[in-house]
Amino acid sequence: MERFGFIHEKLDIKILILFLLRRLPGEVEPTVLGDLCTQCDSGIGYFDYSDCLAELMETGHIREGEDGYAITDKGARNADAVETSLPYSVRSKALKLLEPIAEELRRQAMITARHKTQDDGCFVELAMSDGAGEIVHLNLLVASEDQARRIEKRFRKNAEKTYHQIVELLDGEDR
Secondary structure, eight states: OOOOSSOOSHHHHHHHHHHHHHTOSSOBOHHHHHHHHHHHOTTOOHHHHHHHHHHHHHTTSEEEETTEEEEOHHHHHHHHHHGGGSOHHHHHHHHHHHHHHHHHHHHHHTEEEEEEEETTEEEEEEEEEOSSSEEEEEEEEESOHHHHHHHHHHHHHHHHHHHHHHHHHHHSOOO
């Protein structure tokens, strides 16, 4: 089957995967990485992408963490040496596609939401930084682990709004 796009060889797919991961500030989910690759160039098929990803993991160029894939030091060094071999149009498109994902990963890196169940209850820890330092840190005792998970999810989604609401509540006038 004839492929369209600029990328046709497995080596090029590997270089693209490393190019993408090198520019992301954290781990990226497998589906997001796959979508990025196929959106960058229509010549990339799912099975070739999967094979290349597995080979990069086997050779230690990328690692799989709790939240997805990230590049290793070895992968970053090799990517730096060969990424200019990717067609300029593919690199440009990749950079545009990466912008919102990288921004969301940077935001998520500044938000902490986790819980611990102890003998005396379930505690939720919520925190947010602005890149220079922590701006809010809360430890809450909640009724259940289910409630803790709901609070974590809501805080991750609305951390900035929650922060402003707390400040407004504490700084507001008594009525």
